[in-house]
Amino acid sequence: MASGDLYALDFDGVLCDSCGESSLSALKAAKIRWPFIFGEVDTATEKWIIDQMHILRPVVETGYENLLLVRLLVELKIPSVRKSSVCPGINRNFLRSMVAEGITVETILESWLKLKPTIMSEWNEDKDSLVDLFGRVRDEWMDNDLPSWIEANRFYPGVADALRFSSSEVYIVTTKQSRFAEALLRELAGINIPSEKIYGLGTGPKVEVLKKLQAMPQHIGMTLHFVEDRLATLNNVIKEPALNQWNLYLGTWGYNTENERKEAREISRIKLVDISEFSKNLK
Structure with a gap:
């Protein structure tokens, strides 16, 4: 374990x-x-x-x-x-x-x-x-x-350092094409995350990726956390009984609305987290 x-x-x-x-x-x-x-x-x-x-x-x-x-x-x-x-x-x-x-x-x-x-x-x-x-x-x-493509993006304040110095096991689970996420991590944040730890567009729905991650032998017994900015995605996870052991977080700094944050506050499985708390926990 x-x-x-x-x-x-x-x-x-x-x-x-x-x-x-x-x-x-x-x-x-x-x-x-x-x-x-x-x-x-x-x-x-x-x-x-x-x-x-x-x-x-x-x-x-x-x-x-x-x-x-x-x-x-x-x-x-x-x-x-x-x-x-x-x-x-x-x-x-x-x-x-x-x-x-x-x-x-x-x-x-x-x-x-x-x-x-x-x-x-x-x-x-x-x-x-x-x-x-x-x-x-x-x-x-x-x-x-x-350079101009890189400059059109930005990492949220404190996030790159939290990733760089994290003692946790970190995976990227995104609908972005993996090569773009990998390029931004490398070129903009100076972070090299192995490609096998980046699940991008084409690797399947996020709920299936989470099932795959929790089933890996090296992860059995670990405390599982999933951080999203889309309420709909977190609700999809909640609908899957097999994913009950995941702690779910809605990032308040991301691409969501006040109505979605208000709705999330009424869902016991979901915890709203701000960027400073997220960065602190990740480290």
């Missing part, structure tokens, strides 16, 4: 504030994907989009969703684009009603889970091609100008 603590950590919103980089990458990718729409977007509108993406970031579970949000913001900002860009879809009623009522950033924030599949159908898009495009744009940015 092992002893000590094992921490499974989300990356974006727990360790790294990547909203600036992901928004800029999404804008670059969107120009490639939908040139007939983004040809009307000027510099001022691009700046507005980036500002709004900081508000909308809590709804993003996987990076490709940034592309959808960027396009939706353009259609919100430029009505003529919205009217000309809708493709035939399966069910347009929800989107039509939102347009009629006046889509706002706030309604996107509140309705994203319902809105996302609707606009995917409206725009005749598929997840895999958007994921591939988003990753390719990031790779090209890194290859052509690594």
Whole structure:
């Protein structure tokens, strides 16, 4: 039986504030994907989009969703684009009603889970091609100008030192593609975490990764901690009886809303933790 603590950590919103980089990458990718729409977007509108993406970031579970949000913001900002860009879809009623009522950033924030599949159908898009495009744009940015790509991200204060000097067993469990998380840890924080300890996009749902980690012989008997910034992800863990031994934490500094934090306070399995407490515990 092992002893000590094992921490499974989300990356974006727990360790790294990547909203600036992901928004800029999404804008670059969107120009490639939908040139007939983004040809009307000027510099001022691009700046507005980036500002709004900081508000909308809590709804993003996987990076490709940034592309959808960027396009939706353009259609919100430029009505003529919205009217000309809708493709035939399966069910347009929800989107039509939102347009009629006046889509706002706030309604996107509140309705994203319902809105996302609707606009995917409206725009005749598929997840895999958007994921591939988003990753390719990031790779090209890194290859052509690594310093500016790195500078578009930042680790939250104190987190890099907490990781560097942690006496706990640490794994990264993220929906980010592993190569980008590994590059940021190495280039921005000066931390080398073995690739086998980074579970990124394509390694399976987080609940399955947690099951895998707890079942490893070297982890039997350890105290297990999972730190996330998305309430929905923590609720998915709670639904799995096999994961009852995990201590669950919602990072208050990450990509979540006050309503989500309020909801989390009513759930006995979840503890809200601030960044100073998190860094102290990790060490």
